[in-house]
Amino acid sequence: MMLTCNLPLLYSTNVIERLILASFLTRDILFMNLLHISDIHFGPYHWNADDSLLVTRLNQFNADIILNTGDLTSDSLPEEFQQMQSFLSQLNCPNIVSILGNHDKYSKRSHELFRTYIYDGDFIEPKYPDKVKKAKVYIDSKTINLDIHFSEINYFRSFDINGEKVLLICVDSTKFQDDFGYMEEQIIAAMSDELGKNTYQRKLLLTHHSILATDNDPLINSKRLSDFVLDHDIEAVFCGHTHELDIVSLSDLIRGRQFRQFMCGSLSSQNIAREANMFCTYENFGTAQEIITITRIYPSENGMEFVDTVIG
Ligand SMILES: [Fe+2]
DSSP states (O other): OOEEOOOOOOOOOSSSOOOOOOSOOOSEEOOOOEEEEOOOOBSTTBOSSOHHHHHHHHTTSOOSEEEEOSOOBSSOOHHHHHHHHHHHHTSSOSOEEEOOOGGGGSSTTHHHHHHHHTOOOOOOOOSSGGGOOSTTSBOOTTTOOOSOOBOOOOEEEEEEETTEEEEEEEOOOEETTEEEEOOOHHHHHHHHHHHTTSOOSEEEEEOSSOSSOOOSSOBTTHHHHHHHHHHTTOOEEEEOSSSSOEEEEEEETTTTEEEEEEEOOOSSBSOOSSSOEEEEEEETTTSTTOEEEEEEEEEETTEEEEEEEEEO
């Protein structure tokens, strides 16, 4: 069913939950359900809880696409990537999209491990490799005997969801062995060229580091990525990294464009700061019937308690 959306500006809650639903959704768009998980952190940062209970709960949501926004591992180890693969294989959704977090870029084999265990696709190369400024985009092939010397994981995936062509732009905001983020300009240039080759009805972007919020280990050139989002009329950004919840919108008065950013907390980390573990679901995303649900998770001796907060 086709919908015409006119969503008024609605909500504002406490400091952590700045939930601003957009007033700019006036396009004709179709229903799409998204499940957002992040910072699962297999390895030492992973919680001591029964993951099977979590899988059962996640599978109760009928997701068209699952967005997994990085920190799959604690230390980029092969067994941690393998555990991530096993976990994702239990989710009942054919469209699962994962990106790297800073914890996944601690190894010179991170790119290879991502290909082996998570997704082996066509990754975007820098437009002009000799102009790359980001450190270790290419691992030194003269001194290190690896099969793969390219370290970045930037890629596009498109899905047909209820008759609409939806593009997922997956960016690698991580730096090699560094918790700060940085986007390589030559990757942004290559992605811009790629976007010009096809038409998509909806465009969503996944990045581990936030582009609209700051923290102790931020994306250093976040403005460059927010410009990319605005220039290409990308509808929404999904991120993780801080293990906290933050949902905000940006309105660029010069361009006359807006987008929303959804920062999901950590799904299953031991290393949580001021928030519980959680995941988010977005039903009928971007429509007047949109329902955002934040599900906080409290493991107990007898199982696991899930507490929903419904927005919209
Ligand atoms: Fe994390």
